[in-house]
Amino acid sequence: IWSIYLDEAANFDASMLAEWQDTFDVLLVFAGLFSAVLITFVIQTSQNMQPDYNQASTLLLLEILKATVLNGSQISIPSSLTDFFSPSCSDKWLNSLWFVSLTLSLITDLVAVLVKQWLHQYVAIVSDSSAHNCARI
DSSP: OOOHHHHHHHHHHHHHHHHHHHHHHHHHHHHHHHHHHHHHHHHHHTTSSOOOOHHHHHHHHHHHHHHTTTSSSOOOOSSSSSGGGGOHHHHHHHHHHHHHHHHHHHHHHHHHHHHHHHHHHHHHHHHHSOOHHHOOO
């Protein structure tokens, strides 16, 4: 009876492991490609979160020109270049959502790798065990 059970269990394990390994291989490839695409979007949207230094230089030059024309009037020089820039609420939301998507994609990759390692460990235990140990598992 045990030999029949072990044969059936081995057949079931082999088909289950092959199916799971194929599934997680596809998941790893898809999540890796998705993460690569997300990184390009994160890079593009994060540029909208930084001040435009060309615009800041232009505004400072205009202030200097105004002061020169007015002959010695007070110049309103901003304390920092970030006074010229404030990212819009939609840019903040979009950038946050891209980062959340990237984080979830990388977590999916991590879980898939852990499951593949667990499957490899399971195969090693089942294939190296005697019939008595297989029955105990």
